[in-house]
Amino acid sequence: MSTVSAQSDTRTPGQRIDQRGRAELEFVVALRTGMTSALRSQVRRRIEESGVLDRDTVDTSDIVSVREAVDPLVEASAAHRFQAATLRWSREISTARGVQAFDRSRERLETLAVPSSPVEDFTGGEVPRYWSYEFHATEGGWDGHEHMGFVHHEMVYHYLLTKIYGGGGDIFALRRAFADRAPAQAYRSIVDLGCGTGQYTLKLAEAYPDARITALDLSQSELNYAKRRSEDAGLDIAFRRAAAEKTGLADGSADLVTSYILLHEMPPHAIRSVFDEAFRLLEPGGHVHFGDVGAYAGRSGYDAWNDDWDAEHGNEPWWRLAATTDIAQIAREAGFVDVERYELLPGGHPMGTTARKPEEA
Amino acid sequence: MTGGDVPNRPHYLGSDRLDDLARMITELTSELWILKDRNMVLEKLLAEAGVVTVESIDSYQPDAETAAHIAAERSALAARIFGAVLPNDQRLERELGTVHP
Numbered sequence: 489m490s491t492v493s494a495q496s497d498t499r500t501p502g503q504r505i506d507q508r509g510r511a512e513l514e515f516v517v518a519l520r521t522g523m524t525s526a527l528r529s530q531v532r533r534r535i536e537e538s539g540v541l542d543r544d545t546v547d548t549s550d551i552v553s554v555r556e557a558v559d560p561l562v563e564a565s566a567a568h569r570f571q572a573a574t575l576r577w578s579r580e581i582s583t584a585r586g587v588q589a590f591d592r593s594r595e596r597l598e599t600l601a602v603p604s605s606p607v608e609d610f611t612g613g614e615v616p617r618y619w620s621y622e623f624h625a626t627e628g629g630w631d632g633h634e635h636m637g638f639v640h641h642e643m644v645y646h647y648l649l650t651k652i653y654g655g656g657g658d659i660f661a662l663r664r665a666f667a668d669r670a671p672a673q674a675y676r677s678i679v680d681l682g683c684g685t686g687q688y689t690l691k692l693a694e695a696y697p698d699a700r701i702t703a704l705d706l707s708q709s710e711l712n713y714a715k716r717r718s719e720d721a722g723l724d725i726a727f728r729r730a731a732a733e734k735t736g737l738a739d740g741s742a743d744l745v746t747s748y749i750l751l752h753e754m755p756p757h758a759i760r761s762v763f764d765e766a767f768r769l770l771e772p773g774g775h776v777h778f779g780d781v782g783a784y785a786g787r788s789g790y791d792a793w794n795d796d797w798d799a800e801h802g803n804e805p806w807w808r809l810a811a812t813t814d815i816a817q818i819a820r821e822a823g824f825v826d827v828e829r830y831e832l833l834p835g836g837h838p839m840g841t842t843a844r845k846p847e848e849a
Numbered sequence: 850m851t852g853g854d855v856p857n858r859p860h861y862l863g864s865d866r867l868d869d870l871a872r873m874i875t876e877l878t879s880e881l882w883i884l885k886d887r888n889m890v891l892e893k894l895l896a897e898a899g900v901v902t903v904e905s906i907d908s909y910q911p912d913a914e915t916a917a918h919i920a921a922e923r924s925a926l927a928a929r930i931f932g933a934v935l936p937n938d939q940r941l942e943r944e945l946g947t948v949h950p
């Protein structure tokens with residue numbers, strides 16, 4: 489029989505949603521991996537064969553010109569338009585359907601979603617305006633549902649992203665590789681900015697088991713689920729609701745300030761403030777280590793076009809700026825030295841920005 | 850969430866109405882899949898419980914009465930769906946039962 493007793497239940501929390509929820513999310517995967525990606529490769533061939541993105545002359549840092557060259561071409565293609573419409577549909581419904589699946593089984597799922605006590609709020613009710621926009625075509629933004637953290641992690645990540653983007657079952661493996669890429673062998677005090685549901689935080693804990701880790705975010709629901717996950721893993725991580733640019737933590741209290749895919753969620757002035765705040769938090773000699781989207785300048789014509797098109801159509805309002813702003817320069821202006829910008833894996837995301845606060849600072 | 854509630858929702862297929870139609874068809878397909886999935890789960894659980902087997906469903910031969918019942922349902926479905934492209938008056942007549950397929 490397929491019924492399972494509570495003790496022997498080895499399903500992940502997300503696998504405990506009802507049949508309707510599972511089938512609905514699996515259908516989205518079928519649509520995305522089957523139809524959408526098949527049409528996308530057709531579109532890609534069409535772009536490459538057209539020669540509008542000539543390898544030798546294309547300047548991907550001028551993304552406006554790249555878009556002007558490619559958009560009319562793809563808009564004339566039925567394959568492109570059809571995959572775009574389907575992709576849009578899947579993005580609009582995914583989180584909403586996850587929320588509905590949660591609500592249908594709330595009684596069963598809520599006990600798996602809450603931490604021992606809610607994460608403390610240090611914002612004083614002040615959150616930056618850009619944060620409250622509706623990101624990623626999801627309804628209601630990051631805190632659109634009390635358990636959005638659970639929905640994101642256990643449904644959107646578990647059912648969709650891990651299946652669509654692969655990652656050999658561990659979509660978080662790159663986060664571990666990025667954690668390992670920080671310059672020192674060991675750290676004592678780490679701050680993770682924009683921790684979400686702790687996807688990166690838990691990898692940091694794995695990579696630096698002796699470090700004290702503080703993780704913060706602006707989303708109460710993401711934080712609560714991050715804390716629950718950390719408790720389930722038997723870890724002792726300090727979570728707090730605070731802005732990355734205004735953490736409320738003490739000067740010089742960290743030797744590593746890090747983040748994973750936070751920066752492209754904010755406008756450039758906020759990125760500057762985050763580097764300033766990281767500088768303040770670090771002890772002299774400490775490291776800043778941010779992983780985020782790849783700069784268009786270093787990408788192939790198709791990849792730059794594709795990233796930018798996707799960002800626009802997936803409601804990523806700040807992506808283009810993050811991918812065209814000179815982040816190394818921002819780091820230097822904040823006072824950092826030994827600034828390095830690199831692709832963790834050649835040609836792919838994330839792109840790292842790693843630097844050191846000078847000893848004499 | 851209805852189409853009109855979303856500001857600046859991009860459209861891709863040349864007209865808002867075509868995009869709406871594509872969305873409806875995708876939604877229908879999703880709903881159809883959820884049902885098919887459930888049906889497969891049901892068959893499996895029923896077989897495990899010894900109620901029916903997949904073979905007994907596949908080899909089932911309807912008797913005359915059941916066959917007539919199924920045929921009527923099938924015609925009605927086909928008429929509703931393919932009738933959607935008929936001129937208005939004919940569709941109406943059909944809906945009102947004044948014309949039989």
Ligand SMILES: C[S@@+](CC[C@H](N)C(=O)[O-])C[C@H]1O[C@@H](n2cnc3c(N)ncnc32)[C@H](O)[C@@H]1O
Nearest residue numbers: 630682683684687688705706707731732748753
């Ligand atoms: C794409 S998620 C990344 C989550 C996680 N770091 C990971 O590895 O997947 C971005 C997170 O940044 C948070 N965020 C956006 N702006 C922020 C800010 N100014 N301060 C703190 N968190 C912020 C969002 O609430 C969201 O949880």
